Amino acid sequence: MFRKYGLAADNVVDAKIVNVNGRILDRESMGEDLFWVVRVWGGSSFGVILSCRIRLVPVPPKVTIFKFGRNLEQGATELLHKWQTIGHEIHQDLFLHPSAKLVNSSACIGKTSRVSFLALLLCPAEKLVPLIYEIFPDLGLESSDCLEMSWIESVLYFAGFSIKEPLKVLLQAGLSKRKVS
Known part of the structure; x- marks a missing residue:
């Protein structure tokens, strides 16, 4: 399915992390550069991921x-x-x-x-x-x-x-x- 829809990381639309200072950040407050790192690499060097919101794609019955x-x-x-x-x-x-x-x-x-x-x-x-x-x-x-x-x-x-x-x-x-x- 990734040929049509990309990898799971391509479909992450939001994430929440706790950064090293204890602040909870979402996509907007962390900025696009950090969001990219979290989305693609997991971002474990920058904080702990609390949640991710992923865009779902249609799957045929068969x-x-x-x-x-x-x-x-x-x-x-x-x-x-x-x-x-x-x-x-x-x-x-x-x-x-x-x-x-x-x-x-x-x-x-x-x-x-x-x-x-x-x-x-x-x-x-x-x-x-x-x-x-x-x-x-x-x-x-x-x-x-x-x-x-x-x-x-x-x-x-x-x-x-x-x-x-x-x-x-x-x-x-x-x-x-x-x-x-």
Whole structure:
């Protein structure tokens, strides 16, 4: 969603802090320079943040995700190169992120690189495949590769949880990094 709406820091519209002198400051009384520091960096060197007001953005009832991977033997290098040439042209409702990692090779003994593409589209699934095919046909995406879910379920998915997990797992502090399956 940050392609369309920016990062959370871009949507902070007000904050209250206690400065080093014990004064409670809001956006107006702290000034735009300090507000920028608080908004972007947290401002812990300048005081304690008491609260933030964040502009909410609309979320559709259903979003679509996919995770699609290829090894070097399956043309991963060419796919990554293609993404680098078209990535800036992708529709703002689509987040398409490549990641690479070392995996066991299925073609020979040893290791190979695997490039995975993770995607989130702020639309139902029937719009994703034609959109990808138009800009990135080499990916070979099919509708069976796509999962449609609520936005909060996609947060669970990208955090490495099953979409059936209770939402309260997202509130647990100190979660170890989970792998997106």
